[in-house]
Amino acid sequence: MNARPQARRTMFGALALTAATTLAGLTMIPAAQAAEGDAQLSVLHAVPGLTVDVWVNGERTLDDFTPGSLAGPLELPAGTYSVAITAADAADASSPAIGPVDLSLTGNTNYTAVAHLDASGAPTATLFTNDTSTTPAGDGRLTVRHVAAAPAVDVLAGGTPVITNLANPDEKVLDLPAGTLSVSVAATGTTTPVIGPADVPVTEGVNTIVYAWGSLADGNLALATQTIDGLHASPAGVPAGEVGLADTGSGNGPAMGVAAAASAGVLALGAVLYRRRSGAHADR
């Protein structure tokens, strides 16, 4: 199953856009419908101080995209897309600040493309694949990505390192019991926070992706978060009895028909061992 990001239902059609984002008045082809087998792409702007336009295949696709913003998810057919990032309101994509770069997207895969500073402070871009596999029962997923102009870091939860020596532009993925972590980021081998502490929820069935971004030298390191939900599995059952005192046997009750229970849809439509519907009256 391809788990869907949180905002999938708002991909096309009328949406609540932030004030900073309006499409330029280009003649755009009407939105395509999402198709089975599409890739899903989000775009994170993690370069401080630059408001940009993002061009895809030569078309201005994101206008006045501000640092700390997350666009998408876009559903795109598998294929290769040329992406360029220019100053806001550039006339075209001929003088990009970042790119042009080609993103190769595989179908049924969930990606985040991140514009960010590399470890030495130069703008760059990295394409990450998001882990949308089913989470273990009761667990959430925490993904941490180092996309800051800073040396390698440790990620601490409640003061204890849970990730060590994470460098730009690497990531680490952990499945953890659901709960809230007090997360801080420190230079590797130290515990003094350079970011945080900040509460980060580990939510059952959700991949919470935390980005450490900005510049250590400029004093603007920060955390950005992106969540992808729908990764949970339903419980395996509800064993709600211990003794057998409520045993009514396998047969039918009064005024009930006997029927083999059907499978999917049975709550609404299927044959069940007994059912009361509007108008039915059962004898006690």
Add this chain to the structure above:
Amino acid sequence: MTLQPRSSRPVTTSRPRVLAVTGLVAAVLVACSPSAGPSDPADPAPTASTAPAPEAPAVVLPQDIPVRVADDASTAPVPAPARLVVADLDVDMAVIGVGTEADGTMTLPASAADAGWYRFGSAPASPSGTTVLASHVDTRAEGLGPFARLREAQVGTAVSVTDEDGTVHGYTVSSVDRIAKTNVPLDEVFDRDGPPRLVLLTCGGAWDASIGHYEDNVIVTAVPDA
């Protein structure tokens, strides 16, 4: 140059392929970072080639792409349910949040006097999905519990659930079912995306002493009052 994405595996540290950037423009950057100048590309992607990029497919790009501030993890939690009342069945119980056992089944409160709310799913105040409340039909210590009376619910029976913040949610029973456990549509019962509704769940049917379980689940479904 083409970026091959790095696919991550659980509990690993991974290094995604860095895009080999071209065309960095110093003018834009100098204003932001005095030390910046034309810089060399980062480590070239191992599969980078100097061939021109393949022709972009004729793809219809989406309009109205949603953009948000990247603080998804800051969503406020929804109030938890705290009390369940079904007056016609003389049910008036505390509700406690529960999760799953190691075997993946829903945790049940130890006492049949308490109803367990599946806390990973929807709550009455959630915009979508099913609030699932389950309780033991009987326990060794207590005998039959209040949920033993669920099978007596009627279509039209009134149900109310009160949240921890005092909000009262009213529901009306729409169906009462007893279904063999092997046939219970668990994904439907524990749905999180469909219309808001309430499911009260316990065990029933034949007791199989050899395995210590009932054969069936009794499932009462209720829809929110307008």
